[in-house]
Amino acid sequence: MANTLSSRQQNILKFIISFSERNKFPPSIREIGEQVGISSTSVVNYNLTKLEEMEYVTRHREVSRGLSLNWPKLAEVGLGASPNLEPVQRSTVFGGNRVRVPVLGLIAAGQPIMVEPRSQVDPESWVDLAEGITGSTDNLFALRVKGNSMIDASVLDGDIVILRHQETADDGDMVAAWIEGDEETTLKYFFRQGKDIRLQPANPAPEYKPIIKPANMVRINGKVVSVVRVYH
Amino acid sequence: MANTLSSRQQNILKFIISFSERNKFPPSIREIGEQVGISSTSVVNYNLTKLEEMEYVTRHREVSRGLSLNWPKLAEVGLGASPNLEPVQRSTVFGGNRVRVPVLGLIAAGQPIMVEPRSQVDPESWVDLAEGITGSTDNLFALRVKGNSMIDASVLDGDIVILRHQETADDGDMVAAWIEGDEETTLKYFFRQGKDIRLQPANPAPEYKPIIKPANMVRINGKVVSVVRVYH
DNA sequence: CTTGACATTGAACATTTGTTCCGCTATACT
DNA sequence: AGTATAGCGGAACAAATGTTCAATGTCAAG
Numbered sequence: 263m264a265n266t267l268s269s270r271q272q273n274i275l276k277f278i279i280s281f282s283e284r285n286k287f288p289p290s291i292r293e294i295g296e297q298v299g300i301s302s303t304s305v306v307n308y309n310l311t312k313l314e315e316m317e318y319v320t321r322h323r324e325v326s327r328g329l330s331l332n333w334p335k336l337a338e339v340g341l342g343a344s345p346n347l348e349p350v351q352r353s354t355v356f357g358g359n360r361v362r363v364p365v366l367g368l369i370a371a372g373q374p375i376m377v378e379p380r381s382q383v384d385p386e387s388w389v390d391l392a393e394g395i396t397g398s399t400d401n402l403f404a405l406r407v408k409g410n411s412m413i414d415a416s417v418l419d420g421d422i423v424i425l426r427h428q429e430t431a432d433d434g435d436m437v438a439a440w441i442e443g444d445e446e447t448t449l450k451y452f453f454r455q456g457k458d459i460r461l462q463p464a465n466p467a468p469e470y471k472p473i474i475k476p477a478n479m480v481r482i483n484g485k486v487v488s489v490v491r492v493y494h
Numbered sequence: 495m496a497n498t499l500s501s502r503q504q505n506i507l508k509f510i511i512s513f514s515e516r517n518k519f520p521p522s523i524r525e526i527g528e529q530v531g532i533s534s535t536s537v538v539n540y541n542l543t544k545l546e547e548m549e550y551v552t553r554h555r556e557v558s559r560g561l562s563l564n565w566p567k568l569a570e571v572g573l574g575a576s577p578n579l580e581p582v583q584r585s586t587v588f589g590g591n592r593v594r595v596p597v598l599g600l601i602a603a604g605q606p607i608m609v610e611p612r613s614q615v616d617p618e619s620w621v622d623l624a625e626g627i628t629g630s631t632d633n634l635f636a637l638r639v640k641g642n643s644m645i646d647a648s649v650l651d652g653d654i655v656i657l658r659h660q661e662t663a664d665d666g667d668m669v670a671a672w673i674e675g676d677e678e679t680t681l682k683y684f685f686r687q688g689k690d691i692r693l694q695p696a697n698p699a700p701e702y703k704p705i706i707k708p709a710n711m712v713r714i715n716g717k718v719v720s721v722v723r724v725y726h
Numbered sequence: 727c728t729t730g731a732c733a734t735t736g737a738a739c740a741t742t743t744g745t746t747c748c749g750c751t752a753t754a755c756t
Numbered sequence: 757a758g759t760a761t762a763g764c765g766g767a768a769c770a771a772a773t774g775t776t777c778a779a780t781g782t783c784a785a786g
Contacts, residue, residue, distance in 0.1 A: 268733095285554065286562035288519050290773055302735050307775070309733090322517065326558035326742060326773055330518030416648035416723070436725070491648070491721040493668065500763090522743055534765045539745075541763090558743055558772060 267316075271309050273298045275318060278331060288329035404490075405438060407449060417464070421491045423449065425484030436486040437461075441475060447483060448473070499548075503541050505530045507550060510563060520561035635659065635716065637670060639681060642702075649696070653723045655681060657716030668718040669693075674711040684714070 267275070277297045281289040289297075295306040310329070313319045318335050322328030407421045417423065423438075431437045431452040439461055440447050450461035450473065459480045463470040499507070509529045513521040521529075527538040542561070545551045550567050554560030639653045649655065655670070663669045663684040671693055672679045682693035682705065691712045695702040 270733095285560075286520075287554075287559055290558070291775095292773070300734085302737090303774075304736085304776075305734055320518075322519075324741070324774070325519075326522070327519050328517075328774090416650050418648050487725050489721075489723040489725075491723075493719050493721075502763095523745095524743070532764085534767090535744075536746080536766080537764055556744070556771070560744090 267318075268309075270298065270300070271313055274306070274309055275313065275331075275336065278319070278329065279336075282331065288327040290327055405447075405449070417449070417486075417489055418491060421489050423486050424488035424490065426487050431482050431485055438483040438486070440481040440483050441473065441479060449486070452482070499550075500541075502530065502532075503545060506538070506541055507545065507563075507568065510551070510561065511568070514563065520559045522559055636722075637679075637681075649681070649721055650723060653721050655718050656720040656722065658719050659716045661714055663714050663717055670715040670718070672713040672715055673705065673707055674713070679715060680705070681718070 274294055277294055278289060281293065281297075291303045291306045291310070294310075295301065295303055298306070300306050310319065310321060314321050316335075318332055320330045320332060322330075404422050404424045407417060407419060407423055410419050417436075423436075425438055433453050435452045436449065437452045438447055438449055439452070439459075441461075448461065450463055453460040453462055454477075455474065457477055458474050459477050461473040461475070461480070463472065506526055509526055510521060513525070513529075523535050523538045523542070526542075527533065527535055530538075532538050542551065542553060546553050548567075550564055552562045552564060554562075636654050636656045639649060639651060639655055642651050649668075655668075657670055665685050667684045668681065669684045670679055670681055671684070671691075673693075680693065682695055685692040685694055686709075687706065689709060690706050691709050693705040693707070693712070695704065
């Protein structure tokens with residue numbers, strides 16, 4: 263089975279993401295076709311079936327707009343960049359809105375490793391925070407830290423980092439970065455170095471060396487806005 | 495206009511909430527009617543219009559399942575928000591119940607923190623966590639850390655620590671302890687030392703010295719189960 | 727070149743789903 | 757009593773939406 267996403271399928275996913283974000287409910291087949299530039303509903307249906315086989319989406323047959331997204335899977339290909347579309351729910355009880363943040367998977371803080379694939383949403387993969395904790399409620403997602411490269415920044419192995427999706431960063435920001443070619447996401451401090459970008463671990467130990475790559479090979483997934491730790 | 499929700503309207507709202515969380519998309523009019531016990535679609539439509547007038551929901555006419563919820567408004571009537579005592583039913587796909595934890599104040603700021611789970615304290619804010627993160631949901635509260643005495647344990651000034659209320663502790667636990675005479679609560683590692691108790695800061699710097707007191711002068715307020723940090 | 731898997735198209739079809747209209751009942755008010 | 761109105765039920769209708777299928781194009785392997 264083809265494991266790669268065609269550009270058309272990517273567009274479909276992107277549209278479902280943005281549409282769901284705008285409207286709080288999924289698009290219809292025809293709405294998808296119209297946006298992506300597909301004249302036939304059957305083609306949309308065809309690709310949707312493919313996407314379901316690849317577990318990017320879940321379909322409820324015979325149901326209008328019976329479509330839902332698999333965020334962990336989307337994150338694997340860098341599309342999960344704005345996971346706040348997940349029914350993030352807010353309330354004003356006691357004066358503070360709450361934000362539901364999906365924990366999308368593992369992120370390497372040591373040697374870069376791939377985001378852990380998951381076919382299902384882990385029941386514990388959610389963190390709910392009061393709005394005041396994170397400031398804005400938009401574009402938040404979370405990752406579980408693997409490795410000790412950020413220990414010097416008081417981010418430990420096993421911590422959950424909450425990030426706000428953004429494509430850029432300022433020097434000194436702690437970011438999750440996707441490195442082209444390596445196909446891996448890593449948690450580092452962000453610095454510009456001429457035309458390059460230096461991804462700097464906080465841990466001064468020699469085995470944790472900075473990664474320096476041309477700017478066009480580094481894709482910022484988000485900036486760390488919060489850290490959650492659990493003692494067992 | 496009647497500003498109150500009929501029990502039927504409440505049931506409708508509850509169903510929309512649970513359905514949406516279960517399926518990631520809103521229910522259809524007929525599905526609502528079937529669940530709530532309304533045989534006619536027009537009645538559902540009628541009440542949905544009412545609910546829209548009262549701004550509990552937003553409708554997209556002519557669109558299947560074109561329904562979205564107004565969470566802030568729902569929270570006003572206790573729907574959609576799930577305080578500890580009244581958890582909303584959740585599917586496993588969507589995560590476990592949520593726990594609302596009150597942030598009672600500062601720790602190590604000189605003011606003793608009285609932990610009375612039943613008292614009507616006025617918390618400065620709330621932190622919501624997924625149930626799975628903290629294990630049990632009982633007797634949880636939170637404090638904002640002041641000072642750097644635990645920096646070596648990767649707990650920084652400004653972090654929010656979440657504690658479970660308990661009177662005792664095991665060696666090595668991180669606890670919030672109230673010291674008789676000093677009239678203040680501090681965050682330290684807990685150790686027994688004969689008839690004394692040693693409260694050990696994690697920071698090795700000389701200005702942070704362990705506190706050793708007779709056991710009857712130390713009152714454990716709770717054990718740290720989680721740490722939340724926010725970057726600004 | 728042939729073959730076959732894959733992708734696409736257009737259109738017809740079936741189902742789901744929202745909308746509307748008419749009538750009924752109970753209650754409150756004049 | 758008469759009337760107005762909110763709430764409900766039933767059914768027909770129209771629009772939205774998912775499903776299916778035969779035919780065609782694409783492209784790489786044999």
